[in-house]
Amino acid sequence: MSDRDGLIWLDGEMVPWREAKVHVLTHTLHYGMGVFEGVRAYKTDQGTAIFRLQDHTDRLFNSAKIMRMPMPYSKDVLMEAQKAAVRDNDLDSAYIRPMCFYGSEGMGLRADNLETHAMVAAWTWSAYLGAENMEKGIRIKTSTFTRHHVNITMCKAKANGNYMNSMLALREALDDGYDEALLLDVDGYVAEGSAENFFLVKDGIIYTPDLTSALDGITRKTILRLATDLGIEVREKRITRDEVYIADEAFFSGTAAEVTPIRELDRRSIGAGTRGPITEKLQSLYFDVVYGRAEKYRDWLTYV
Ligand code: PMP
Structure with missing residues (x-):
């Protein structure tokens, strides 16, 4: 490098x-x-x-x-x-x-x-979680490492030291043959991925954990806005791992990960086991926005 x-x-x-x-x-x-x-x-x-x-x-x-x-x-x-x-x-x-x-x-x-x-x-950095996974979705594992407690490190800060926890979780997941880790908070509720925010879809509604112990992701904010503009309801709430097992769809968001579908958690396939229709819609709009194809969101772009 x-x-x-x-x-x-x-x-x-x-x-x-x-x-x-x-x-x-x-x-x-x-x-x-x-x-x-x-x-x-x-x-x-x-x-x-x-x-x-x-x-x-x-x-x-x-x-x-x-x-x-x-x-x-x-x-x-x-x-x-x-x-x-x-x-x-x-x-x-x-x-x-x-x-x-x-x-x-x-x-x-x-x-x-x-x-x-x-x-x-x-x-130059292409698809962080693999180009074909943007369609197929990734396989993830609940981490044995707990996400930061709000009073141990500061979750609203994107601080260097916070990423020791991310690396421990990611390395464990990769070594166990998965693509990414899902970290739970100190109370056992879903927090986020090692460098991504988490979303699930159930009965047409999008759910995402609140920001207690997850980073306030800019892609997450973008997804919330795009979903609302598409008329899809979004709710922020505590999410348990078994809610993810029986979700219709799940995906990660992040600057590096963009919008990456999740097809499996802990060997339970999520929904149809591939990218779901709401994920696809949001992913496609997200790419229209970042590539400047969506007039309405041009204010988010700064030309170099
Ligand atoms: N959570 C963590 C821990 C991250 O490192 C990132 C990447 N910055 C995200 C979520 C997603 O944030 P953003 O959409 O701003 O990239």
Whole structure:
């Protein structure tokens, strides 16, 4: 990943990809206190556009606020940096990774001289959970790892350290032959995937867990809006794993995962065991929106 051509925005300037380095005493590397985003840009008829750039940038700043990390740049500067990371690398479509981290100014939990640094990289990333799975759906497993408790780490922050839990759950699911994990909250209710929000469909109504211990996903927000615009009722509520077993359809949403159908949980096939009709409708509209084919939602696009 680090040995390639290209440019990465680091602390205000574009630097060659191979030279975008930090010291081994980088504080965030030791303790995980950092905040980041995952953003996508798509090739539209009118040029490459970043989807919901403002919302992702707002969430980055909210994450930093929760973690009490001072932000060294304004939202405008970081939005420009994200556009530049796509443009200056000549990417038509991209996954964009902004991150804010503490440097090597100090060490130890008591360090009081830390400075926040910022980077933005962008590269090409196709379907995160596999192209054919976008139609076929994925097989998932209830994780033995519990999702974060709201008072242990901060679930509203997209914080680096939170992803240890995601990686433990995902690695376990992959090693057991599944495509993704489904994490339950501390009370045993469905929370989310390792990097996706969760939805099920039952009798024509869409259900999704509330945000107590799940990230406030921007794709989730998009799905809620699109479903409402399509006249499909959506309810946020606590969901048990056995409600998923007997659901008609289920899917994950996320910037990387986009809208990925789920065909099986814990070896119980969901509905017809393939992408369901409501999932298909939402997935298709989602792609129309991000590729700029749906006039009504053009405000969500920022051309680079
Ligand atoms: N939950 C977690 C834990 C995630 O990492 C992500 C990906 N950012 C999501 C949900 C989906 O969020 P979004 O739609 O904003 O990408």
